[in-house]
């Protein structure tokens with residue numbers, strides 16, 4: 001039986017494993033994709049210690065460090081977790097089964113996609129799902145942000161700071177963000193709102209995106225008008241889907257946004273199950289690598305304390321402890 005199984009091989013999961021190994025815990029990381037979202041990041045400029053590094057390279061470094069410290073890494077997908085005496089039983093897609101005393105869920109968030117033609121082709125070639133990621137070279141560029149909640153408005157404000165023009169393309173007739181952001185969007189000279197609009201296609205020259213095709217609904221005439229916008233950047237900010245489905249049968253509580261509810265020790269409502277990284281939502285994470293690694297480290301240290309308190313007789317039995 002493992003002391004800890006970490007589900008998710010992104011920055012939170014690797015860090016949890018590194019710390020768990022340093023605490024002397026026998027640990028296994030199971031991730032359906034090595035690196036998680038990190039592996040999509042083309043150019044990371046905000047992770048301390050590396051002035052500039054690609055997501056693939058940083059993934060490789062985290063993976064090697066986790067292995068070197070003693071963590072086992074398996075590329076597979078966990079589809080079932082059940083409670084057993086003294087821990088949990090996990091089943092994976094590849095037909096493997098594992099037991100662990102504790103679990104850290106670090107399954108991240110899957111960014112919602114538009115699912116329109118051109119989206120896959122131009123991802124990282126003008127399309128971004130994260131404005132704080134990558135370079136801030138929006139000067140003289142024209143950008144569009146899709147979405148109408150706080151994240152979309154914050155992205156628009158951030159991009160408009162240096163871009164020539166920013167369109168907000170939103171499917172409803174009114175923004176869904178806080179009042180302060182609404183005011184900012186309306187008053188900003190570089191931001192133009194396009195309401196009742198959906199992106200239907202993303203077009204480019206093969207190397208980078210050059211325009212989007214949007215369909216705008218005229219509510220009074222109930223007709224649709226199609227329009228093309230020439231842009232250099234497209235930010236898709238329509239939320240994310242946390243990887244929590246796995247925990248629902250265990251009875252782990254979620255917050256109203258569908259993220260895992262945790263206490264200040266990153267413990268879920270089920271004893272022995274912890275969570276770290278983007279999957280815990282905005283209260284404990286800012287959906288960035290720094291935040292994910294921080295919570296991965298914290299979760300592993302709380303697992304260590306939990307095991308010490310819960311199963312001290314088997315792990316740190318008094319007969320094994322030398323006392324002066």
Ligand SMILES: Cc1cc2nc3c(=O)[nH]c(=O)nc-3n(C[C@H](O)[C@H](O)[C@H](O)COP(=O)(O)OP(=O)(O)OC[C@H]3O[C@@H](n4cnc5c(N)ncnc54)[C@H](O)[C@@H]3O)c2cc1C
Pocket residue numbers: 007008009010011012013030031032033034035036037038039040041042043044045046047076077078079106107108109111129130132133134243246276277278279286287288289290292
């Ligand atoms: C294009 C892009 C660029 C980015 N650039 C930056 C940047 O420059 N700087 C920055 O700080 N942040 C950046 N981010 C954000 C950053 O990557 C995330 O905040 C970070 O990766 C979150 O880490 P995590 O470990 O919580 O989750 P993730 O990285 O999402 O990892 C989750 C892991 O869980 C796995 N998983 C899910 N379900 C299961 C299951 N049932 N069984 C097994 N495994 C499972 C996934 O496959 C994955 O391995 C970027 C994100 C994207 C998409």
